[in-house]
Structure formats: structure tokens, C-alpha cells
Amino acid sequence: MKWDEFFVTGEPLIYGAMVSIVLVSLAILFGLTYYKKWGYLWREWLTTVDHKKIGVMYIICALIMLFRGGVDAIMMRAQTAAPDMKFLDGQHYNEVFTTHGVIMILFMAMPFIFGLMNVVVPLQIGARDVAFPKLNAISFWLFFAGAMLFNISFVIGGSPDAGWTAYFPLASIEFSPTVGNNYYSLALQISGIGTLLTGVNFIVTILKMRAKGMTLMRMPMFTWSVLITCVIIIFAFPVLTIALLLMMFDRIFGSQFFTMANGGMDMLWANLFWVWGHPEVYIVILPAFGIFSEIISAFSRKNLYGYSSMVASMVVISGLSFLVWAHHFYTMGQGAMVNGFFSITTMAIAVPTGVKIFNWLFTLHKGRISFTTPMLYSLAFIPIFTIGGVTGVMLAMASADYQYHNTMFLVAHFHYVLIPGAVFAVIAGFHYWFPKVFGFRLNEKLGKTAFWFIAISFNVTFFPLFFLGLMGMTRRTYTYSAETGFGPLNMLSMVGAIGLAIGFILLVYNIYWSTRYQPRDKTGDPWDARSLEWSTPSPVPVYNFAVAPEVKGRDAFWFSKKNNEPLSNEKITKIHMPSNTGKPFILGIAFFFLGFFLVFSWWIPSIIAGIAVLIILATMSFDRDHGYYIPVEEIVQTEQKLRGDTV
Amino acid sequence: MFVIFTLLLSGCSSLTVLNPKGPAARTLSDTIIFSILMMIGILVVVYVLYIFMLTKYRARKSNEGYEPPHEEGNKWLEILWTAIPIVIVAILSVVTVKTTVAVEKVPEGYENQKPLVIYASSSNWKWHFSYPEEGIETVNYVNIPTNRPIEFRLYSFGPITSFWIPQLHGQKYAMSDMVTKLNMVADEPGSMLGRNANFSGEGFAHMEFEALAMSPADYEEWVKDVKDTAPELTQDEFNKLLKTEHVGRMTFSTNHLEFSPPPEGHHHGGDSNGNEEHQGHKELHPDPATTEETEFDSESNVNPDEPLPTSPAEESSTHQHDGH
Numbered sequence: 016m017k018w019d020e021f022f023v024t025g026e027p028l029i030y031g032a033m034v035s036i037v038l039v040s041l042a043i044l045f046g047l048t049y050y051k052k053w054g055y056l057w058r059e060w061l062t063t064v065d066h067k068k069i070g071v072m073y074i075i076c077a078l079i080m081l082f083r084g085g086v087d088a089i090m091m092r093a094q095t096a097a098p099d100m101k102f103l104d105g106q107h108y109n110e111v112f113t114t115h116g117v118i119m120i121l122f123m124a125m126p127f128i129f130g131l132m133n134v135v136v137p138l139q140i141g142a143r144d145v146a147f148p149k150l151n152a153i154s155f156w157l158f159f160a161g162a163m164l165f166n167i168s169f170v171i172g173g174s175p176d177a178g179w180t181a182y183f184p185l186a187s188i189e190f191s192p193t194v195g196n197n198y199y200s201l202a203l204q205i206s207g208i209g210t211l212l213t214g215v216n217f218i219v220t221i222l223k224m225r226a227k228g229m230t231l232m233r234m235p236m237f238t239w240s241v242l243i244t245c246v247i248i249i250f251a252f253p254v255l256t257i258a259l260l261l262m263m264f265d266r267i268f269g270s271q272f273f274t275m276a277n278g279g280m281d282m283l284w285a286n287l288f289w290v291w292g293h294p295e296v297y298i299v300i301l302p303a304f305g306i307f308s309e310i311i312s313a314f315s316r317k318n319l320y321g322y323s324s325m326v327a328s329m330v331v332i333s334g335l336s337f338l339v340w341a342h343h344f345y346t347m348g349q350g351a352m353v354n355g356f357f358s359i360t361t362m363a364i365a366v367p368t369g370v371k372i373f374n375w376l377f378t379l380h381k382g383r384i385s386f387t388t389p390m391l392y393s394l395a396f397i398p399i400f401t402i403g404g405v406t407g408v409m410l411a412m413a414s415a416d417y418q419y420h421n422t423m424f425l426v427a428h429f430h431y432v433l434i435p436g437a438v439f440a441v442i443a444g445f446h447y448w449f450p451k452v453f454g455f456r457l458n459e460k461l462g463k464t465a466f467w468f469i470a471i472s473f474n475v476t477f478f479p480l481f482f483l484g485l486m487g488m489t490r491r492t493y494t495y496s497a498e499t500g501f502g503p504l505n506m507l508s509m510v511g512a513i514g515l516a517i518g519f520i521l522l523v524y525n526i527y528w529s530t531r532y533q534p535r536d537k538t539g540d541p542w543d544a545r546s547l548e549w550s551t552p553s554p555v556p557v558y559n560f561a562v563a564p565e566v567k568g569r570d571a572f573w574f575s576k577k578n579n580e581p582l583s584n585e586k587i588t589k590i591h592m593p594s595n596t597g598k599p600f601i602l603g604i605a606f607f608f609l610g611f612f613l614v615f616s617w618w619i620p621s622i623i624a625g626i627a628v629l630i631i632l633a634t635m636s637f638d639r640d641h642g643y644y645i646p647v648e649e650i651v652q653t654e655q656k657l658r659g660d661t662v
Numbered sequence: 663m664f665v666i667f668t669l670l671l672s673g674c675s676s677l678t679v680l681n682p683k684g685p686a687a688r689t690l691s692d693t694i695i696f697s698i699l700m701m702i703g704i705l706v707v708v709y710v711l712y713i714f715m716l717t718k719y720r721a722r723k724s725n726e727g728y729e730p731p732h733e734e735g736n737k738w739l740e741i742l743w744t745a746i747p748i749v750i751v752a753i754l755s756v757v758t759v760k761t762t763v764a765v766e767k768v769p770e771g772y773e774n775q776k777p778l779v780i781y782a783s784s785s786n787w788k789w790h791f792s793y794p795e796e797g798i799e800t801v802n803y804v805n806i807p808t809n810r811p812i813e814f815r816l817y818s819f820g821p822i823t824s825f826w827i828p829q830l831h832g833q834k835y836a837m838s839d840m841v842t843k844l845n846m847v848a849d850e851p852g853s854m855l856g857r858n859a860n861f862s863g864e865g866f867a868h869m870e871f872e873a874l875a876m877s878p879a880d881y882e883e884w885v886k887d888v889k890d891t892a893p894e895l896t897q898d899e900f901n902k903l904l905k906t907e908h909v910g911r912m913t914f915s916t917n918h919l920e921f922s923p924p925p926e927g928h929h930h931g932g933d934s935n936g937n938e939e940h941q942g943h944k945e946l947h948p949d950p951a952t953t954e955e956t957e958f959d960s961e962s963n964v965n966p967d968e969p970l971p972t973s974p975a976e977e978s979s980t981h982q983h984d985g986h
Contacts, residue, residue, distance in 0.1 A: 105864045178861050184838065185821035185863055275838045281822060282837065315719070321735035324744075346824060347835045348842030351766045355759040362754055366747045372708060373743040374735075379715035382730045386720070394716065401708050405701035412754060414761035415693045417832020418679045421824055421859040487678040487828045491861040500676050 023173050026107065028090075033170050062595040064148035065557055066133045067452060069155045073130030074445065076162060078523070080123040083166065085519060087115035089512055092476075096509035098497040108493035109176040110195070114169065116179025121203060122162045124299045124433070127441040129158070129213055132241050132302060134452055135444075136217060138548035138555065139235045141226025141564045146219040148593040149635070154209040154216065156603025161206025164610045168198040172614065175199040178491065180292070181262070183273035183284040188266050194614050200263040201610040207255055214248030217241055226547065228566035232326070235546040235569075236312075236319055240305025243329045244298050247336060251294035258287035267616055282347060289340035297336040299433070301329055303440030304371060307393045310447055311375050313544040314390040315382025318570055321374040328367035335364050345413045346420050354413035361411035368404055372397060387542070388462030392443035395470045396435045403431030406481070421491075424484025430477045442469075442522065450541045454554040454657075455533040457525050465521035472514025479504035479511075537659050545573035550582055552657035558590045561650050590645045596638075602631045678828045678855070683875065684848045685769035686831040693761045697754065704750070765831065768811045768845045777811035777845070780804065781917075781924055784836050784858060785819035785904045787865030792917035798888045799895055799917035801909060803872045807881035808851050814844040817924050819904055824860035827873045833859045841926045848875035865907055889915050897921045 023029050047053050060068060090111050094103045103111065137145055145151050168174045175195035177186035186196045221242045225234070234242075262284070264270040271277040273284040312319040319325060341349065341357040375397060384390070406428040410419050419425055450456045488501050495501050540549040547564055548555075550572045564582035568574060575582050609624035680695065682688040764770070768777060781792040782804070791804040806812050816825045816836035826833035831846040848854075858869040876884065895914035900922065903909065 105867060109861075109864065177863075182822055182861075185861070190821055190863060275820075280839065285822075315730065317730040318732055318734075320733055321740050324735065324740050344835070346833050347837075348840075351759070351763040354762050355755075358758045358762070359751075359755045362751045362758075365751060366744060369747040370740065370744055373711075374740075376708070376711050376715055377733075377736075377739070379719055381733070382719050383725060383728050384716065384720045397712055398709060401705060405704055408751075408754065409694070409697045409701060412693065412697060412758040412761075414690055414758060414765050414832070415697060417765065417834070418687075418690050418694065418828060420833055421826075421861075482677065485677040485679045487855065487857075489826075489857065489859045492867045494867050 021171060023170055029170060036170065057597070058595070061600045062597045064144070064152050064593050064595055066137050066145050066148065066151060067555055069151055070130045070133030071452060072155060073126040073133060073158070076159060077123050077127035077130060077441070080118050080126070080162065081519065084115050084118040084123050085516065087111045087118070089516060091115065092509045092512040094493060095495070095505050097506060098495055098499070098502050100494060103493065105493050106176065109491070110169065110174035112491055113175050113178050114165075117165065117175070117199070117203070120179065120295070120299070121206065122165065124437045124441070125210065126158060126162075128299060128302045128437070131306065131441060131444045131448065132217065135448055135548060136238055136241050137220065137224070138451070138551060138559060139238045139546050140221060140224060140229060141547050141560060141566065142220065142224040143559050143590065144593060145216050146224055147216050149596055149599060150212055150216050152596070152599035153602060154213040156599045157209030157212070157606060158206045160603040160607040160610070161202045161204070161209065164205065164607055165198055165202035168195060172198065180288055181284075183281040184275045186262070187274050189274065197263070197266055197614040200259045200266065201613055204256065204259045204263070205606050205610050207252055207259065210248060211252045211256070214245040214252065217245045218249070226564050226566050229571075232323070233566060233569050233571070236308035236322070236325055237302070237305035239326050240301045240308075240329060243333050244301045247294045247298050247301070247333050250337065251291045251298065254287055255291040258284065258291065263613075267613065285344055285347070286340065289343045290337070293340045293343065294336040297332060299437045301332065303436050304329065306440040306444040306447075307375065307396055309546065310389045310393045310443055311378050313542055314385050314387055315379050317378055317382040318545070319374070320377040320380070321370070322569065324370055325374055328370045331367040332364060335360060339364065342411060342413075342416070345416045358411050358413045362408055365404060365408050372401060388457065388459055388466055389443040389447035391463060391466045392439040392446070395466070396439045399431060399435035399470070399474070403428060403435065406431060419484060421489050422484035423480040423488045423490055426490045427477050427480035427484060430480075434473055434477070447542070448548075450536050451548055451551075451553050451555060455529060455535050456541055457529045458533060461521060461525040461528060465518050465525060468514055468518030468521060472511045472518060474511070476508050476511030476515055479507050539658065545570040547572050547582070550575070552654060554657070556653045556657065558592060558645055558650065561587050561654050587647050587650050589647055590650065591642055592645060593642045594640055596640070598631060598635050602628065605631055681829060683829040683850055683852060683854060684831065684846055685771070686765045686846045687829055689761050689765055690832055693757060696757065700750065700754070766845070769847045772811040772847050775811055777813040778807065779813045779815060780806070781815045781817070781919060782825050782836065783817050783819060783924065784823040784862070784869070786907050787862070787869045788906070788909055789858070789869070789871045790918065792919050794917065794919055796885045796889070797916055798885060798892070799914040801903070801912035803874065803911050804856070805874045805876060805881060805884055806848055807878040808848050808875045810878065811845060811847050814846070815924065816842045816844065821862040822860055823858040823862050823869070825856070826859040827854055827856035829854045830873065835860065839925055841924050851875050851877055868908060888913055
């Protein structure tokens with residue numbers, strides 16, 4: 016292989032990206048060395064098993080990936096802003112929309128949600144960490160290895176170009192001969208293993224580590240949503256694992272599962288992909304529902320309306336999510352009866368989702384609503400997401416879908432679901448829980464300005480796409496002629512995309528500004544909120560709770576404040592904590608190289624990296640580390656320092 | 663927003679999907695408009711409640727110190743907002759199933775006419791249209807007679823594509839290992855845009871064709887003209903054509919179905935007796951041992967006189983019919 020086959024060449028944009036990657040990497044290395052931060056980085060972050068720090072690392076990665084996916088989005092909008100644009104060629108455009116989809120779903124939305132899950136869930140249930148802290152670190156580093164592997168594809172070897180759905184036979188070696196789709200199968204596989212482990216970890220954590228008195232039906236709604244999400248994960252992700260494995264065999268080892276010849280079935284890939292892919296949508300949406308439930312309740316100063324039906328509706332959604340996959344290909348010709356069945360199951364999901372919308376509206380009823388930044392995102396979610404929901408019902412109607420399928424109408428619909436659903440939720444959650452982790456709030460004025468930019472620009476960007484779809488514009492089309500009449504609405508959409516970009520830049524600027532100038536919060540409860548995480552001091556000390564809380568009902572912290580009853584009368588005792596370990600990080604590196612070598616079919620290095628993975632796993636199995644104890648004096652000191660002198 | 667929406671829907675003929683030129687697309691367009699109206703009804707309810715809650719219960723100076731009540735929920739309200747959506751979904755389900763069945767069949771009123779069969783197959787980024795009845799073939803354009811049922815039989819020489827003429831019917835996939843069917847009628851003459859709607863690689867954006875509906879007399883004349891003047895399509899030429907990425911329009915006086923039959927083998931479909939009840943029990947049997955036959959299967963299903971299947975899932979043809 017020559018170097019110009021290894022590196023992607025001939026694209027000025029990609030040369031620019033290469034230069035900036037090298038410069039940024041050098042700057043980081045120089046900065047770490049100059050400020051002597053290598054030790055700090057290793058001790059405090061790379062080897063940490065603390066759920067809060069792992070959560071923060073997930074969120075940092077998610078923000079970087081949001082930038083990457085966002086740049087992809089802007090490039091796509093720019094290329095289609097006017098007829099016959101020459102900004103990107105067909106191949107480059109195909110790579111850009113493929114990476115945009117994969118990154119936004121799997122390397123932005125998922126880690127952002129996992130980050131919030133990691134930070135919040137143990138605190139909400141009154142636990143000191145997750146059930147398996149070391150496994151949690153492994154999950155993160157596998158996700159990180161997968162994300163990095165996927166991201167280097169655009170400079171080394173070439174990006175995948177068959178869409179985030181990677182339909183066969185287009186994604187087969189015959190029609191997609193570059194290594195791009197090898198990256199797809201291996202990067203998703205590695206991070207997918209991490210996701211599966213997270214699912215197991217959080218189910219055990221939530222089932223086994225709740226505070227005394229916290230029955231399942233007393234759990235905060237976000238914790239409930241995470242529990243149900245994790246159940247979906249452990250049923251859905253094995254399907255992806257197998258599908259990707261078959262894909263890898265097809266592409267690297269010459270098997271014929273999905274190819275055109277020798278009995279391969281391209282429809283099988285589409286089925287397997289969506290058997291995972293549809294539940295995946297609910298994996299990112301249900302925690303979002305949980306976040307909105309927390310925030311709407313907190314800023315209405317009311318308990319969540321219809322708690323039991325909120326839980327029931329999520330359980331019903333999780334069940335139905337496995338019965339709707341064929342609605343992604345009504346047009347495959349399976350006949351009216353099969354399509355009718357999947358139409359009905361799909362529309363049925365609107366019922367529990369509608370229940371949730373009305374419960375949120377009635378949580379607002381008789382409340383005292385304050386419009387903070389997290390609340391603004393949560394409130395904007397309701398009307399925008401409802402548009403996404405009703406267009407979803409329209410798409411669910413098989414006959415009508417013959418006209419919407421593969422068009423911009425569909426693109427508009429799923430952005431109307433995923434952006435107000437998942438993205439608004441993680442941004443709302445980010446603003447809401449930020450003071451818990453860092454000890455100060457983000458600036459409200461900047462936060463609200465960013466919100467209005469994002470909320471308005473979102474609609475300007477995506478509402479025109481509904482009409483473009485009805486005009487017959489198909490998705491994934493890199494260019495069109497002026498006669499089609501698609502030009503003006505696409506230009507409008509481009510304007511919106513610029514507004515969205517400004518909104519996100521303001522959001523990031525707010526983090527910088529607030530870090531420097533915002534006053535520190537000494538109360539630990541800046542929003543006057545309701546659940547247990549707000550009973551800890553901010554930033555939360557490593558052990559979370561100085562004494563384990565005891566719970567007598569829902570919204571335990573709220574009633575402890577109202578009734579002036581402490582959450583626990585126990586004395587502070589020494590606390591047992593897990594020790595840090597570098598092995599998960601090293602395992603991630605080994606997996607990264609295993610994936611990388613397999614992408615290029617370099618067998619000897621692959622085998623060496625594979626053996627390295629096995630050795631690291633084996634040494635982990637024989638680890639005898641029983642953790643350590645934090646003495647009482649240290650706990651008392653920490654609490655005094657964080658809370659002023661009130662303890 | 664709704665006002666703009668409805669105005670645009672009713673007044674704007676550039677919304678191709680809502681500007682049908684045939685009964686199938688008309689059914690779909692009606693279904694879409696019906697569902698939009700219903701959805702606007704739902705949106706209005708949610709938005710009115712939403713605006714009411716936000717204006718009435720927002721925190722003001724005047725209600726400082728107001729302590730919101732603790733509310734667990736209300737059984738009857740919750741039953742109400744479960745039951746009403748169920749009714750709405752039930753109505754939509756009935757409409758969906760009815761219209762889906764309707765658009766899969768030959769459009770109502772045209773059942774007694776013999777349909778014109780056209781094989782539409784995709785390769786790289788172009789479309790081949792083979793007329794078995796007339797024995798001719800075109801590339802990247804298709805001419806059809808008005809007021810006669812057309813049965814497109816779709817397959818692909820490569821990645822999955824989706825055959826779509828929005829003003830006549832919704833789309834359907836064309837795949838390499840089976841043939842799918844799309845029944846439609848054009849009820850007025852005119853030129854319409856058709857295209858591949860499913861991403862299929864680099865040249866996908868340019869994979870368009872013209873569908874031209876013409877009066878039966880004009881159509882007959884055009885066929886006769888093609889037969890008299892167009893060149894023959896040889897196997898060599900066809901293989902060369904398959905490899906080409908893009909071409910303009912082409913016309914041939916013979917078609918490729920003879921030497922390159924479509925993937926309709928006995929292992930691809932059920933029975934051809936057209937009886938729905940019986941077909942339900944027929945299984946696909948993709949036996950790997952017989953797969954190789956596909957390429958050499960001389961029993962290609964190019965005979966338009968055979969009985970019509972009722973649904974594309976019940977792919978016709980097979981060892982039972984007598985070939986040609």
C-alpha cells in the first residue's frame with residue numbers, strides 16, 4: 016500500500032482538516048508538558064473510576080462530536096443551498112452525510128446521554144458509585160476508542176460512504192471498495208460493546224444500589240427512564256453486534272451474508288439494522304423524556320403529574336419499540352398485510368407518547384413556572400416535538416409513506432423528533448446539572464440568548480424540509496437543477512443552519528464565560544429542586560453522600576426541606592471506595608489498534624493487538640484490589656469546605 | 663403556521679406529491695391531506711393547552727410565595743387522554759390498511775383491462791425499461807399509454823434503488839434478488855419526473871428519468887416507430903451498457919429480457935394462481951442449491967398474459983406457468 020492510498024489525498028478541505036488536527040494535537044501535547052499536567056491527567060482522569068468524572072468525559076467527547084457532526088451538517092446545507100453548487104462532489108457529500116448520521120446518533124447523542132446518566136443516576140438513588148465502577152471505565156474507554164477510530168477515517172483511508180444505515184449491497188466490498196465501511200463495522204462494534212456493558216452496569220446499579228426506603232415507584236423519573244433504556248439496550252445491541260460481525264465477515268473475510276451472489280440477502284441487513292435501529296431511537300429518546308420530567312417538575316415547583324402512567328407509558332414504548340422496525344422499509348414490497356401490521360404498531364406508540372405530553376402539560380397546571388435556561392429548552396420541546404410526533408404518525412401510514420419515504424419530509428420528521436427530543440434534553444440537562452458537578456451555574460443571560468438562537472433557527476432549518484419532501488426532493492441528493500424549484504427553500508434552510516451554529520457557539524462560549532466569572536454556589540441546591548442529588552454539596556465530593564440518605568417517598572429531598580427533616584440521622588462513618596485503575600484506558604488503546612489493523616486487513620498486527628486485548632482482560636480478572644477507605648476526619652473536612660461552615 | 667400550511671397545501675401545485683395525475687397517486691394524496699388535517703386538530707389541542715398553562719401559571723411578582731399544590735394525577739383525565747388517541751389511531755389504522763390495499767392493486771375501474779407490463783431495472787445510475795409485449799426497450803425514459811393499467815416490475819443490477827414517479831404512485835424498491843411490482847394508471851397525457859429515491863452511490867443524484875403519458879393512439883404510433891427505426895439491443899451492447907455510469911436516453915427495437923432474464927425464479931415467489939388465501943401459505947424457499955439457477959433460469963417470467971397476482975408480496979410465477 017502506498018502512502019497516498021493510506022492518507023486521503025486531493026481534497027483541499029481534508030488537507031485543511033489534517034493540518035488543524037496536527038496543530039491541535041501539538042498544542043495539547045505542548046500545553047500538558049508546559050503546565051506539567053501529565054500526572055494530573057493520568058491520576059484524575061485517565062485512570063478514574065468515579066462515575067461523575069466518567070460522566071464529564073462522556074460529555075466533553077459528546078460536545079467535540081457535536082462540533083464534528085455540526086460541521087458536516089453545515090457542509091451539507093452549504094452544498095445544497097442553491098442549485099448546481101460545486102462546493103462538494105458527490106463522493107465527498109456521501110461521506111459527509113454518512114459520518115454526520117453515525118456521529119450524531121452514536122457518538123454525540125448516546126455519549127451525551129450516557130454522560131448525564133453517569134453523573135446523575137447514582138446521585139439520584141443515593142448511591143456512592145455505580146455497581147461496577149471499573150466496568151464503567153471500560154465502557155467509556157471502549158466508546159472512546161470506537162469514536163476515535165471512526166473519526167480518523169476521513170484522513171486515513173477514507174470515510175464510509177453508504178449512509179448511516181449502510182444498506183447492502185451498496186456497503187459491500189463490490190460497490191464500496193474503500194476501507195470506509197470497514198471503519199463503520201469495527202468502530203461501531205467496539206463502542207457498541209461499551210454500550211452493552213453500560214446497559215448491564217446501570218440495570219444492576221438501579222436495581223441493587225438504591226438508598227434505604229427508595230422503592231422502584233419512588234425513584235425519580237430520570238432514573239426510571241434510564242432503567243427502561245438499559246433494558247432496551249441489552250435486548251437491542253446484541254442484534255447490532257451480530258449484524259456488524261456479519262458485515263465485517265462480508266467485507267474483510269469474503270463471506271456472502273448480504274451480497275448479491277451466492278444466496279446473500281441484502282434485505283436481511285436492512286431487517287437486522289432496523290431491529291436494532293428503531294429501539295436505538297428510544298434509547299436516546301427515553302432518557303430525554305426523563306430529563307424533561309425532572310426539569311419541568313422542578314421549575315413548576317410541583318411534583319410530576321401522573322407518575323405511574325409516566326412509568327407505564329415508558330414500559331409500553333419500550334415493548335412496542337421492538338415491533339415496528341419494518342416501517343423503515345414499507346417500500347420493500349412485503350405486501351399490504353405486513354405493512355398494515357407495522358403501521359398499526361407504529362401508530363400505537365403515539366398513544367403512550369401522547370400520555371406523556373399531557374402529563375407534562377398538567378405538571379405545569381397550577382404550578383409556578385420560572386423560565387430558566389433548562390426550563391426554556393424543556394418547554395420548547397413540547398410544541399416542537401409534537402410536530403415531530405404527528406408527522407411520525409403520518410409516516411407510519413404505509414400507503415402515504417410510499418410518497419414520503421426517502422424524501423426530505425422524512426429528514427424533517429426525524430430531526431423534529433431527535434433535536435427537540437434528544438438534543439434539547441441533553442442541553443437542558445447540561446445546564447440543569449452543571450452546577451452539581453462544577454459548583455456554579457452557567458450564565459442565564461447567555462444561556463437564554465443561545466436558546467432563542469437554537470430554538471428559532473431549528474425551525475427555520477427544518478420546517479422547509481417538509482415542503483421540499485412533498486415537492487419530491489429525495490434525501491442524500493448532493494445536487495439538483497434550478498428547474499426543480501428546490502432552491503429557495505434550501506437557501507432558507509441554510510440560513511437556519513447558520514443560526515443554529517451561532518446558537519451552539521454561544522453555548523460553548525457560555526461555558527468559558529461562566530467558568531471565569533460566575534459566582535460559586537455554596538448551597539448545593541441552586542434551583543431549589545426535588546431529588547436526592549441536590550442534597551449533596553457542589554461540586555459533589557468523590558464519595559457523594561457523607562451519610563447514606565433514607566427515603567420516605569417521592570421527591571424525598573423536597574419534603575425533607577419542606578418539613579425540615581434531615582435525610583438521615585446516622586453518624587458519619589468511614590467510606591469504602593473503589594481505587595483508580597489504568598487498565599480500562601490501556602484496554603481501550605488495545606481495542607483501538609485491533610480495530611485499526613483489522614480495517615486495513617493487516618493480519619500480523621491484528622493478531623498481536625488481539626492477544627494484547629486478551630492479556631489485559633486476563634490480568635483484570637486476576638486483580639485483587641479491594642479499594643480503600645476515606646477516614647471520617649477527611650469527610651468532615653471536605654463537607655465543611657464545600658458547604659461553608661454549616662455542617 | 664397552520665394557515666400558511668393549509669394555504670400552501672391547497673394552492674401550490676409545485677408540491678408534486680399532492681398534484682397527482684393518476685388514481686393511485688390521487689388516493690395517496692387524499693390520504694396525506696386527510697392525515698394532515700387530523701394532525702392539525704391534535705396540534706391545536708396541545709398548543710391551546712400549552713399556551714394556557716404557560717400564560718396562566720408563570721411565576722410573577724404577584725404570585726410570589728404561592729405554593730403549588732401536590733397532585734398525584736387524575737385517573738379519569740389520564741384515561742381520557744389515553745382513550746382519545748386510541749380512537750384516533752384506530753381511525754387512521756382503518757384508513758391506512760384500506761388505502762394500502764387499494765394502491766397495491768390495479769386501480770379501481772381498470773381491473774378488466776389487460777395491463778401493460780414494463781420491466782424497470784436499474785444499473786449504476788440509470789434505468790432500463792423493457793416492454794415484453796412490444797419487444798422494445800428504452801433507457802432513462804418511459805412512455806406509457808393513458809387510461810390503461812401499467813404494471814411496473816422492478817429489479818436492480820446492483821444496490822437497492824427505489825422506483826418513484828410521484829405524480830402516478832408512491833415508490834417501491836428495486837432489488838437484485840427479487841422482482842417487486844407497482845400498479846398504476848396515468849389518466850391524463852403529460853410529462854412527469856421519475857427518479858430513484860433510494861441512495862445508491864455516487865451518481866445517485868442524477869438518476870432521473872422522464873415518464874411521458876400519451877394517448878393510446880400516440881403510444882401505438884411511438885411503438886411502431888421504435889420497432890421500425892431503433893437499433894437492436896445485443897447482449898454485448900447490453901453488458902457494456904450495464905457497466906456505464908451515466909447515459910442519456912436510448913431506444914432499442916429489442917429488449918434484454920431474452921438473454922438476461924429478471925430474477926423471478928420458482929424460489930423467489932409463491933404460486934401464480936392469483937388466489938390470496940392459498941398464497942398466504944406458500945413459503946419462500948431460498949434454497950442455496952438452487953440459487954445458481956437464477957442466472958440461467960430460462961423460465962423467465964416475461965409473459966404478460968399470465969394471470970395477475972394480487973399483491974407484490976405474492977410474486978408471481980414460476981415452475982407452473984408455461985413460459986413462452
